[in-house]
Amino acid sequence: MSRLDSALEPIYAQVLQRNPGEDEFHQAVLEVLDSLGAVVAKHKTYMDARVIERICEPERQIIFRVPWVDDRGEVQINRGFRVEFNSVLGPFKGGIRFHPSVLLGTVKFLGFEQVFKNALTGLPIGGGKGGSDFDPKSRTDGEVMRFCQSFMTELYRHLGEYRDVPAGDIGVGPRELGYLFGQYKRITNRYESATLTGKGIGWGGSQVRKEATGYGTVYFANEMLGTVNGSFDGKTVVVSGSGNVAIYAIEKVQELGGTVVACSDSAGYVVEESGIDLELLKEIKEVRRGRVREYAEERRAKYVTDGSIWNVPCQVALPCATQNELDPDGARALVAGGCVVVAEGANMPTTPDAVRVLQGAGVLFGPGKAANAGGVATSALEMQQNASRDSWTFEYTEGRLAAIMRGIHERCAGTAEEYGEPGNYVVGANAAAFMRVADAMLAMGVI
Numbered sequence: 001m002s003r004l005d006s007a008l009e010p011i012y013a014q015v016l017q018r019n020p021g022e023d024e025f026h027q028a029v030l031e032v033l034d035s036l037g038a039v040v041a042k043h044k045t046y047m048d049a050r051v052i053e054r055i056c057e058p059e060r061q062i063i064f065r066v067p068w069v070d071d072r073g074e075v076q077i078n079r080g081f082r083v084e085f086n087s088v089l090g091p092f093k094g095g096i097r098f099h100p101s102v103l104l105g106t107v108k109f110l111g112f113e114q115v116f117k118n119a120l121t122g123l124p125i126g127g128g129k130g131g132s133d134f135d136p137k138s139r140t141d142g143e144v145m146r147f148c149q150s151f152m153t154e155l156y157r158h159l160g161e162y163r164d165v166p167a168g169d170i171g172v173g174p175r176e177l178g179y180l181f182g183q184y185k186r187i188t189n190r191y192e193s194a195t196l197t198g199k200g201i202g203w204g205g206s207q208v209r210k211e212a213t214g215y216g217t218v219y220f221a222n223e224m225l226g227t228v229n230g231s232f233d234g235k236t237v238v239v240s241g242s243g244n245v246a247i248y249a250i251e252k253v254q255e256l257g258g259t260v261v262a263c264s265d266s267a268g269y270v271v272e273e274s275g276i277d278l279e280l281l282k283e284i285k286e287v288r289r290g291r292v293r294e295y296a297e298e299r300r301a302k303y304v305t306d307g308s309i310w311n312v313p314c315q316v317a318l319p320c321a322t323q324n325e326l327d328p329d330g331a332r333a334l335v336a337g338g339c340v341v342v343a344e345g346a347n348m349p350t351t352p353d354a355v356r357v358l359q360g361a362g363v364l365f366g367p368g369k370a371a372n373a374g375g376v377a378t379s380a381l382e383m384q385q386n387a388s389r390d391s392w393t394f395e396y397t398e399g400r401l402a403a404i405m406r407g408i409h410e411r412c413a414g415t416a417e418e419y420g421e422p423g424n425y426v427v428g429a430n431a432a433a434f435m436r437v438a439d440a441m442l443a444m445g446v447i
């Protein structure tokens with residue numbers, strides 16, 4: 001059930017018609033348009049200048065062949081994407097995802113989200129996203145390196161610190177970023193640090209970038225709790241996923257006095273009432289590239305393969321795995337289990353119907369484009385350090401991240417209130433981000 005404003009219906013119809021079969025992209029667009037009724041009623045110029053239609057159409061979409069040779073000497077072919085969505089606020093900025101499920105529509109949904117997320121940070125970054133249907137999980141280091149080199153051999157011509165600046169996402173971590181940057185440097189014969197973020201600390205990376213998405217999500221959730229006089233202290237928390245975002249969300253929850261009782265991967269979830277042993281989880285995931293099953297076996301903890309992590313009772317839930325992982329059944333289970341705050345560490349992990357269940361039950365819901373913006377915000381801080389050939393301390397960088405997350409929370413809460421929906425972070429985030437992008441587009445003419 002959508003409450004799409006009638007003025008916006010033809011715009012959405014055109015998005016459906018122009019982008020057939022791209023369900024996730026449709027979902028991301030509808031979620032934003034759903035929030036803009038009051039905004040376009042108040043500011044007629046947005047409609048007159050057709051700024052929403054322009055925002056829904058990427059500036060440029062690049063699709064390319066990625067051929068490489070596997071360890072057995074056989075030729076493999078993958079497909080590479082970079083969707084350069086909007087550069088009105090700065091160079092295209094956003095991660096690269098390597099996962100077998102990646103299609104053009106996936107990258108478009110992520111790129112679209114990124115435009116708004118990046119706008120919310122208040123920093124000078126446009127939005128884009130890239131990816132490939134390559135699966136690094138099933139490959140050796142040598143294969144991953146050859147794939148990354150082939151991917152960058154095509155992509156490099158589109159990149160640059162003033163043009164397009166990728167980073168990591170699902171399946172693209174420090175190893176992949178190293179191979180990608182190495183190939184970029186080799187092809188261009190230039191050490192352009194600010195062309196890629198999430199680099200290693202020893203070669204142009206920023207302190208806190210690794211932790212930033214997870215930490216930022218927890219800072220944001222903490223601000224949400226603050227609006228109802230709460231904090232993480234003493235709270236029971238469920239974090240889905242066990243990748244980079246989940247691990248550092250768990251770390252920050254623990255630092256703030258909460259107990260994370262469950263986490264997961266695509267095969268199952270583990271429950272530990274006394275709290276997840278983070279050092280062991282890091283060792284298994286970051287060093288051994290292992291699975292949650294191994295963690296559960298070593299801890300002799302409860303491991304569930306045929307259920308939903310949202311059945312684990314908690315006061316705060318942080319979906320940090322992937323898109324559409326929290327459905328209405330999961331949302332109802334969270335409500336029944338006493339959950340009061342949900343903040344998205346992943347991109348669009350909650351389905352639109354699940355969002356309605358949560359909001360209808362009075363659960364505070366923080367959408368990913370606000371709650372998980374800490375990662376890309378710290379990427380922008382990495383670009384700042386690279387541009388000034390400087391490197392900041394962990395404490396200073398974390399302070400900047402915390403301030404940015406507070407700012408995003410304030411912007412979302414304030415805008416929601418201004419448009420008559422206090423506490424509705426979806427409306428607040430979409431309206432605030434849209435106006436920042438749209439005003440810049442209006443100022444620059446028909447672009």
Ligand code: GLU
Pocket residue numbers: 093094095096117165166167168169170197347372373375376377379
């Ligand atoms: N992939 C991350 C995101 O979804 C980070 C992007 C970046 O650092 O550029 O926001």
